[in-house]
Amino acid sequence: MAPNFRASIEGIALISGELSMVLRALAISLAMVAFTAAASSQELKVGLSAEPSAMDPHYHNLTPNNSILSHVFERLIATDEKQRLLPGLAESWKVVDETVWEFKLRRGVTWHDGSPFTADDVVFSFQRAPNVPNSPSSFASAVKGKTVSKVDDYTVRMTTGAVSPTLPNDVATLMIVSKKNGENAKTEDYNSGKAAIGTGAYKFAKFTPGDRIEFARNDAYWGPKPKWTKLQFKPITAGPARVAALLAGDVDMIEDTPTADIERLKKDPKFQLSQGISNRLVYLFVDHARDVTPFATAKDGGEIKNPFKDRRVREAMTKAINRDAIVARVMEGVAVPAGQFLPDGYFGVSSKLKPVAYDPDGAKKLLAAAGFANGLRLTLHTPNGRYINDVKIAEAVAQMLTRVGIETALEALQPSVFFTRASQGGPNNSPEFSFILVGWSSGTGENSGSVVPLVNTFDRAKGTGTTNRGRYSNAEVDQLSAEALRTNDDAKRAALLAKATEIAIEDVAVIPLHYQVNTWAARKGLSYKARSDEFTLATDVSEP
Amino acid sequence: MTAYLLRRLMQTILVIVLMSVIVFFGVHVIGDPVWLLVNPQMDQRDIDAAVRALGLDRPIWEQYLHFVSGALRGDLGRSFIFGEPALGVILQRMPATLELAVAALVMAVVVGIPLGLYAGLKPDHPLSKAIMAGSIVGFSLPTFWVGLMLIMVFAVMLGWLPSTGRGPTATFLGVTSSMFTIEGLRHLLLPALNLALLKISLVIRLTRAGARESMQQDYIKFARAKGLTHSRIVRVHLLKNILIPVVTVLGLEFGNLIAFSVVTETIFAWPGMGKLLIGAIQTLDRPVIVAHLIVIVLLFVVINLVVDILYTVLDPRVRVVGQAR
Numbered sequence: 001m002a003p004n005f006r007a008s009i010e011g012i013a014l015i016s017g018e019l020s021m022v023l024r025a026l027a028i029s030l031a032m033v034a035f036t037a038a039a040s041s042q043e044l045k046v047g048l049s050a051e052p053s054a055m056d057p058h059y060h061n062l063t064p065n066n067s068i069l070s071h072v073f074e075r076l077i078a079t080d081e082k083q084r085l086l087p088g089l090a091e092s093w094k095v096v097d098e099t100v101w102e103f104k105l106r107r108g109v110t111w112h113d114g115s116p117f118t119a120d121d122v123v124f125s126f127q128r129a130p131n132v133p134n135s136p137s138s139f140a141s142a143v144k145g146k147t148v149s150k151v152d153d154y155t156v157r158m159t160t161g162a163v164s165p166t167l168p169n170d171v172a173t174l175m176i177v178s179k180k181n182g183e184n185a186k187t188e189d190y191n192s193g194k195a196a197i198g199t200g201a202y203k204f205a206k207f208t209p210g211d212r213i214e215f216a217r218n219d220a221y222w223g224p225k226p227k228w229t230k231l232q233f234k235p236i237t238a239g240p241a242r243v244a245a246l247l248a249g250d251v252d253m254i255e256d257t258p259t260a261d262i263e264r265l266k267k268d269p270k271f272q273l274s275q276g277i278s279n280r281l282v283y284l285f286v287d288h289a290r291d292v293t294p295f296a297t298a299k300d301g302g303e304i305k306n307p308f309k310d311r312r313v314r315e316a317m318t319k320a321i322n323r324d325a326i327v328a329r330v331m332e333g334v335a336v337p338a339g340q341f342l343p344d345g346y347f348g349v350s351s352k353l354k355p356v357a358y359d360p361d362g363a364k365k366l367l368a369a370a371g372f373a374n375g376l377r378l379t380l381h382t383p384n385g386r387y388i389n390d391v392k393i394a395e396a397v398a399q400m401l402t403r404v405g406i407e408t409a410l411e412a413l414q415p416s417v418f419f420t421r422a423s424q425g426g427p428n429n430s431p432e433f434s435f436i437l438v439g440w441s442s443g444t445g446e447n448s449g450s451v452v453p454l455v456n457t458f459d460r461a462k463g464t465g466t467t468n469r470g471r472y473s474n475a476e477v478d479q480l481s482a483e484a485l486r487t488n489d490d491a492k493r494a495a496l497l498a499k500a501t502e503i504a505i506e507d508v509a510v511i512p513l514h515y516q517v518n519t520w521a522a523r524k525g526l527s528y529k530a531r532s533d534e535f536t537l538a539t540d541v542s543e544p
Numbered sequence: 545m546t547a548y549l550l551r552r553l554m555q556t557i558l559v560i561v562l563m564s565v566i567v568f569f570g571v572h573v574i575g576d577p578v579w580l581l582v583n584p585q586m587d588q589r590d591i592d593a594a595v596r597a598l599g600l601d602r603p604i605w606e607q608y609l610h611f612v613s614g615a616l617r618g619d620l621g622r623s624f625i626f627g628e629p630a631l632g633v634i635l636q637r638m639p640a641t642l643e644l645a646v647a648a649l650v651m652a653v654v655v656g657i658p659l660g661l662y663a664g665l666k667p668d669h670p671l672s673k674a675i676m677a678g679s680i681v682g683f684s685l686p687t688f689w690v691g692l693m694l695i696m697v698f699a700v701m702l703g704w705l706p707s708t709g710r711g712p713t714a715t716f717l718g719v720t721s722s723m724f725t726i727e728g729l730r731h732l733l734l735p736a737l738n739l740a741l742l743k744i745s746l747v748i749r750l751t752r753a754g755a756r757e758s759m760q761q762d763y764i765k766f767a768r769a770k771g772l773t774h775s776r777i778v779r780v781h782l783l784k785n786i787l788i789p790v791v792t793v794l795g796l797e798f799g800n801l802i803a804f805s806v807v808t809e810t811i812f813a814w815p816g817m818g819k820l821l822i823g824a825i826q827t828l829d830r831p832v833i834v835a836h837l838i839v840i841v842l843l844f845v846v847i848n849l850v851v852d853i854l855y856t857v858l859d860p861r862v863r864v865v866g867q868a869r
Contacts, residue, residue: 047708051823053626053627054626060625060627133627134622135594135597135627136594136598136624136625136627137594140593144590187627188628191628209626209636209637209815210637210815210816211710211813212709234708234709236708236709236813237810237819237823238810238811238813240692240811241695241707241708241810241811241812244692244695244696244699244700244707244708245699245707245708245813247707248695248706248707249703250699250706250707250708250709251708414574414826416577416826416827416828417574420576424576460588460589463589466588466591
């Protein structure tokens, strides 16, 4: 009996020992599963402020499209948060001959379907981009004048008609698509996902227009391992609804936080904000061309010669505006006063120009010297809802001008109406208005992208002055800009652009007001590296 | 009946033609969509090429004729923004809007009619007075504000319901809708309530007025004298008679729900036709605006026809016009 008993106790001990080992093993593996489950399924939900119009990277040159597709597709040259150039799918690039640039492509990059990335894809992308059917705003300007040829599987050359120092900036705007998948693909195929094969950190998962866009992690990505397993983007165009979604926890991060909600979110410990200056300048433009301009009259309404042609009047106007007050009160601190086209630190800006100081007395003296001691009457036209607080800014400007004797009436128009009339509402499809509030952001992230379209003489054939609605014309500015566009040496080109900017600003070609500041808001623990190109990239979201 | 239907069909076509002319020329007068579409970096030659590609360089009457010839083949043009056929873009978003409209309609009927009946049958009860006061609030408050308040209270403060978007969909009997999933219903509740508030108030007041009026009628007195139970009188006799105005109004309102629930769809980021329309108006996406309005006109016509047929079901004295001989 005793040995049986003992045997059974030993038996129980053995069994219980094994059992405990099994239990321990089970506990550990459960913990591991739970740990890996928690670590591996990290989903990021982002609330967007505008809806992307398609998943085809060449279809529409629009910021929401360019921003969201950067997760799936990549460019030869990438840009950092200040739009400085970085190696992307191209490891290096240089000028080999006056008009020939050579790009060395990155090896070891694969498309989401596993096939290798080669120069054929680059050549194909540059051929496809300007020819996408039904494109409302294509990338034709990015590839214009460039002939792309393959040298070998990992080298391409781009030949231009004339010296083209800003070629890398143009190349940095175009995303590369796969020749194998994109050969006969239309925009619909990208929207359905069939052709949406890229090289980026995330793969296309689902696109429901107007509802959501979903991406999944690309585990074979060549770059730093992407942090999130799944991305979900929801367009929520109404500002308050976007903030509410963040507060309710339905999204982890939102872009374009309305200025009215910034204070409240700053004080809330559950959320953190990331702010960055944008490359978008809000400015005023006056009519430099016409002898009599329709929206500027004498105080009593009588016709006068165009007052804006007198530099003293323009200078008086820019001095009459209290930029600090606009930034502090109208923009609620979420803007930076501007003295030129791009903020400090951008390529080609002038280090000498500062925002014009508020000087109402000086303004009145200048007006008197110009013969307008009795004042003027103007109408300021502004779009309503195109730029942050655009109508409120215009109201403030109108009041400030009225205080120095320039009685200014305000007319706010729907953007669709405003831009049509501002560009071609006048006789012979010329600009209609005399005094407008508009915004401008340099797509290339450097100053020639502002100087040439804004203050170069409007010339249809040359393609300059495309946004020069005031028809400002200064031969010296034109000459300096043209020379800059021919200069490959970075330092020389920057100096030329800075000089052109100084001449234009000192001549008060435009009246710069401020640069917009973009605000992203996220739940506590997520910080975003704010970008001046206004892109919202999950790859730039980090947890400390 | 066929003669009647044919006549209605002719009227419909006339309305559609008239409406398309008005919208086409009206949108053209507002502004040129080119400036909203083209990248401002493009030089003038590229802008001209874009204008030609969209067909916007031709005179407006030529553009209209081009549109008509396409419409007769079923092609209502391509969206300037999305590049896809305008009709396709609208039909893609229609299920979402229909869901919302149906949910709001169901709420209006299920909540509005009983409350209205109660208020009509017991007008002096304090609850009736509360219901009437509530209905005034219901149609005075702006939809925009109510929507945001609903989000603030139920999503942000209480966290019971999601604040934005449409939920996952499931297919049942060949119909794909988010009403068939629990998550979908949770997403549907707030926007449907936001839309329904106005309709509920309307239905309450209509039902109450109808009930109060009908209760005075002779046939009710006779039915009571005959000894019928109160509930039978209300259910069988009263309801059918007061429902005619309610059905008319709800029919029109259903059309409105589908066509113009713009504010609710924008606040709740609901991917429906209303949001598409407001976006198209802001960007002057003319093909989508015209296609949307044509679809809406067809919708209203069908709804009106259904309402007219419902009359004959509710009230056998009404004959479809042209049938009486």
